Amino acid sequence: MNFPSRLVEEAVAEVSKLPGIGKKTALRLVLHLLKQESYVTELLSGALLKARLNVRSCADCHCLSDEEKCTICINPRRDSQTLCVVEDTRDILAIENTGQYFGKYHVLGGVISPMERIGPDKLKIDSLLEKIEKNKDIREVILALSPTLEGDTTAFYITKKLRAYPLKISTIARGIPFGGELEYMDEITLGRSITTRTLFDPKED
């Protein structure tokens, strides 16, 4: 780039290091900030720095947290008999947004993937087993992992490890998504949705 301002060039270079942001988008964003009052940029960079320097992993569930333990772990109104195992913090957000789950979480930090050399030892599986060993309250473990080869492998691995405990182990339902059209659905999803069909009960709605 041959920009009349070196400072703009440097800002564009930094912004375009973000994933999915090219040079042109970065330039558009930087020029936008230059047009705004300076407090806009101050708030933005302050919020990013504060998050980066203070956010850590919750000591209990390993999700992102401002304090040693996250707001969900210390919330006494959450059902501590149910534990939902997810891949990362983003999945917690998605599940929380549904408003359908009131238990606690456990973040694995990934899924088993031999291709990417991620074995069970690199995930928070040991701490999950430890938590279940210590905490006799837990009655049900919900495996909310992505329906991929890696997600399924991880689910199988955890299920095998948990067999020793008197627990109910469940997995989130797989099937046709809301609004999905049968004719465009892949065979595996459609086939599975037929074999794992549930009783139709209009009252449930």
Added chain:
Amino acid sequence: MNFPSRLVEEAVAEVSKLPGIGKKTALRLVLHLLKQESYVTELLSGALLKARLNVRSCADCHCLSDEEKCTICINPRRDSQTLCVVEDTRDILAIENTGQYFGKYHVLGGVISPMERIGPDKLKIDSLLEKIEKNKDIREVILALSPTLEGDTTAFYITKKLRAYPLKISTIARGIPFGGELEYMDEITLGRSITTRTLFDPKED
């Protein structure tokens, strides 16, 4: 959003204020920064702040500049007989990237648009006339404005104002873009490219 970390939530809120960045993209960017070493976030927010606080408008051509006058205006090797009039600093970048222009620039800061209540008085047209009045060196003014109704109106307005001076006034060529296919071109572009056809000279390539 119901995120276990308030700081992440605040950072996402600030990032999603940027144009074209939604909540989900913002979250992806913030989580990316959290995974990186903290110096990445420090460099990013530092560069944004430094640009916002120090970048100003060049006193001469009104493009973005780190100093009172921009690097193009103070460059003695640029041809000061030619002045290219553009809408904003981004256009300078695009023209500089072609490597085909060696003169100076003048940034209008917009185009005349009665719909958006932007009259000639809101643009840097007076300072353009002043510059031409003072600077007898200038021989040619190139109008490099977008081929829109507003761009054309602005070009006409400036041309009328410049008639009093012994100047060559030109506009960038309009026609079929490189790689454009005739059959998909709109009639105005194609029609104009026929009426303003140029002599074919293979040596020019």
